[in-house]
Amino acid sequence: MNLATKSRLSLMMFLEFFVWGSWYVTMGTFLGSNLMAKDQDISLAFSTQSFGAIIAPFIVGLIADRYFHAQRILGVIHLIGAGLMYMMYSSTDFDGFFPFLLAYMILFMPTLALVNSISFNQMKNPAKEFSVIRVWGTVGWIAAGLLISFFAWDSQEGLKEGLLRHTWLMAALVSLVLGVFSFTLPHTPPQAKTGGKIKISEILGLDALALLKHKNFAIFFISSILICIPLAFYYQNVSPFLTEIGVENSTGKIALGQVSEVLFLLALPIFFTRFGIKKTLIVAMLAWAIRYVFFAFGNADEGVWMLLIGILLHGVCYDFFFVSGQIYTDSHAGTKFKSSAQGLITLATYGIGMLIGFWVAGLVSNNFLNAAGNHDWKSIWLIPSGISVLVLLFFITLFKKEKINSPQ
Incomplete structure (x- = not known):
């Protein structure tokens, strides 16, 4: 892959995740402060991501694997998405806001599989090359968070205004x-054949489900669903949590998690080579359990260092599970259904797992809300920590050591 191609793919990743990071981290705070949404409303809003992710493999499996160039689909989706986000910017209440968010997320979530597919299509050794491209997505997410704090949109004064x-x-x-x-x-271009009789399984992208016949991949698939339950707690609650306990410039501090993500993305190929996929995933799940313990016992004063460590662990949590999982999925998919396979793992993580997770996080947050409108955050964070430990034990017990294509 030449330098020009690397540069274009890197900029694609930067813009893709800048768009997502521009609003996703602060949406819970935005809904509560601007639209006066309740915990149940916030949970419902975050669940739109899951609805989009569940539909994503079918959209991608139909149009990206069979009929149209992935980069053209990506372009059309983002042009429509720009209009939908402008409508959300103009909304004044949750009822008017929600339909546009739902439509946007149904369109946006397939793009996560599309940018991976476009990237993998240009690579000879994804385990070595993908991290260098994907890291620019993290840089884009960081840039969005830093801009929000720079403009003080998330400050106490900014929230009031x-x-x-x-x-x-x-x-x-x-x-x-x-x-x-x-x-x-x-x-x-599409990789699947378009001639002959069309099968329903091919139209819906369900041929990628054949990957589940491989026991290790099935265990990974199930673990991906389950680990997204504690992940949902982070995405849904971290911004309201830091804001409620009085941490200033919270969005900028949350962006530190993406800074660590850059470092661990660059370290991922080396870790792959030395320890393999199983140990990489184990380290990720252990990090999830530890970070929530730090959140549970940290505070905005003398315990702020615990909050910062919990945030910085995001690089291990996300890269070592989700990015390595994308590479692992690609290694099992083969040439024909790369897009469908990436859509399938999007279904497992951002779809089924996060849908369950946002629902659970909403119930838990509401259950630990007192009459004064404040949350018992210690109790809230210990729950996803415990879930992470259970998922880790499930994975260690059933997933067998496996070697995949690793960097030379």
Whole structure:
């Protein structure tokens, strides 16, 4: 892969995750402060991601694997998405906001599989090359978070003035840029055959389900669903948590998690070579359990260091499980259904797992809400920590050591 192609793919990842990071981290705080949404409303809003992820493998399996170039689909989706986010920016209540969010997430979630598919299509050794490209997505997420704190949209004064709504306008503008840029990306034609009789399983992208016949992949698939339950607690609660306990510039501090993500992305190929896929995934799940313990016992004063460590562990949690999982999935998929396979793992993680997770997180958060409107955060965070430990034990017991394509 030449330098020009690497640069285009890196910019694609930067813009993709800048768009997502522009609003996703602060949405819970935005809904509570700007639209006066309750815990149940916030849980429902985050669940739109899961609805989109569940539909994603079917959309990608139909159009990206069979009929249209992936980069063109990516462009069209982001152009439409820019308009939807502008409508969310203009919304004044949750009822008016929610339909646009739902439509947007149904469109956006397939793009996570599409950017992976476009990248993998240009690579000879994904285990070695993908991390260097994917790291720019993390840089984009960091840039979005730092800009939000730089403009003080998430400060106590900014929240009082309703400035957090500007995150949607920023995301809309960058989505527009990405939509246009996508048409210049390397051609990623459909890989599946379009001639002959069309099978329903092929139309829906269900052929990728054959991967589940491999026992290790099935265990990984189930573990991916289960570990997303504690992940949902982080995405849904971390911004409201830090804001409620009085941590200033919380969005900028949350972006430290993506800084660590950059470092661990670069370390991932080395870790792969020395320890293999099983140990990499074990370290990730152990990190999930530890980070929530730090959140449970940290505070905004003398215990702020515990909160920062918990945030910095995000690099291990996310990279060592989700990015390595994408590479592991690609190694099992073969050439024909790369897009469907990436869509399938998106279904497992951001779809089924996160849908369950957001529902559980909403119930738990509401259960530990007192009459004064404050949460018992210690009790809330210990629950996903315990779930992480259970998933870790399940994975260690059933997943057998396996070697995949690793960097030379």
